[in-house]
Amino acid sequence: MTHRIRVIAFLAAAAVAAVLLLRGLGGMPEFGAGHSPYRQYLNEHAVAETHATDLPSAVNFSYRALDTLGEEYILFASVAGVAVLLREPHRGKKPAKKARVPDDCCPEEAVVAVSRAVVTVVIVFGFYVTIHAHLTPGGGFQGGAILGTGILLIYLADGHEAFAQAIHPSLVHALEAAGAAGYVSLGLAAMLGGKAFLENILPLGETGQFFSAGIVPLISLAVGLEVSGGFSSLFVDFISELHRSSEESEP
Amino acid sequence: MTAIQCALFVLVAAGGGAAVLVRSPREQAFFVSLNGAVLSLFFMSLEAPDVALAELAVGSAAIPLMILVALAHIERRRQ
Numbered sequence: 001m002t003h004r005i006r007v008i009a010f011l012a013a014a015a016v017a018a019v020l021l022l023r024g025l026g027g028m029p030e031f032g033a034g035h036s037p038y039r040q041y042l043n044e045h046a047v048a049e050t051h052a053t054d055l056p057s058a059v060n061f062s063y064r065a066l067d068t069l070g071e072e073y074i075l076f077a078s079v080a081g082v083a084v085l086l087r088e089p090h091r092g093k094k095p096a097k098k099a100r101v102p103d104d105c106c107p108e109e110a111v112v113a114v115s116r117a118v119v120t121v122v123i124v125f126g127f128y129v130t131i132h133a134h135l136t137p138g139g140g141f142q143g144g145a146i147l148g149t150g151i152l153l154i155y156l157a158d159g160h161e162a163f164a165q166a167i168h169p170s171l172v173h174a175l176e177a178a179g180a181a182g183y184v185s186l187g188l189a190a191m192l193g194g195k196a197f198l199e200n201i202l203p204l205g206e207t208g209q210f211f212s213a214g215i216v217p218l219i220s221l222a223v224g225l226e227v228s229g230g231f232s233s234l235f236v237d238f239i240s241e242l243h244r245s246s247e248e249s250e251p
Numbered sequence: 252m253t254a255i256q257c258a259l260f261v262l263v264a265a266g267g268g269a270a271v272l273v274r275s276p277r278e279q280a281f282f283v284s285l286n287g288a289v290l291s292l293f294f295m296s297l298e299a300p301d302v303a304l305a306e307l308a309v310g311s312a313a314i315p316l317m318i319l320v321a322l323a324h325i326e327r328r329r330q
Contacts, residue, residue, distance in 0.1 A: 152316050234317075235317075
């Protein structure tokens, strides 16, 4: 395809997209003025019904818990897909020798110092955000992403060997599996008690207390385990693939 | 829309534009991270702290770190 044809194709496509975009934008409500009946209902009843003070979490982990389950399994499936892609060519080969891999091109001292200083704080904060989903902004997705970032900081500060010692691959895979299985088990437990899938089965407690809002914090914890496990499995698979391929290219 | 929201809107557009226009991958990672941070402030100004926290964790930390790890590996292989 010559440059000319590409430009013509782009201009035609851009014109169509612009017309559709402008039409769509024309039909939007005013900035900050979208008042849906669903939002109205949640603002009036959500705290009384779920005893959660963070409404996004109440929606994610109670009203629309089934949708969140689907979302969680999208992540689960993509992480599994990446794992399959990265591991396939090495199947059947003997595991890489314990050859001395030159550690990553010695990071800056400032990076090492800051990473080591904040890694514990980041991981504790990730847990905090995960288990306080029903009380304060945040939840399993945010907390899990923070935990995953904290784990990557270990790699950033201390390189591959320290990372491999601290974070065993089976640990992160177990975390991910526990999160995915825990979520479904909470739903099935409700069915065993004769209720609908993922309906609340625990006492709601007093609004604003840590032990309250029924299964909302538990679902959030399951999502947090799944997301942090998924994130770190991505990192672990990716990083060990990098090191394996560099071992092969440097005999 | 308040003045702060307007300013953040412009910054989001600038950060996104910069991430596309800058050609060096390492600088792109930096601008992606910066854009994530600005976007997160923008969500805060729209009173959406949950989304802001998610954007901060994923957009401004996790994705740029992944890019940097990949770049570090590519550079090491070239040497």
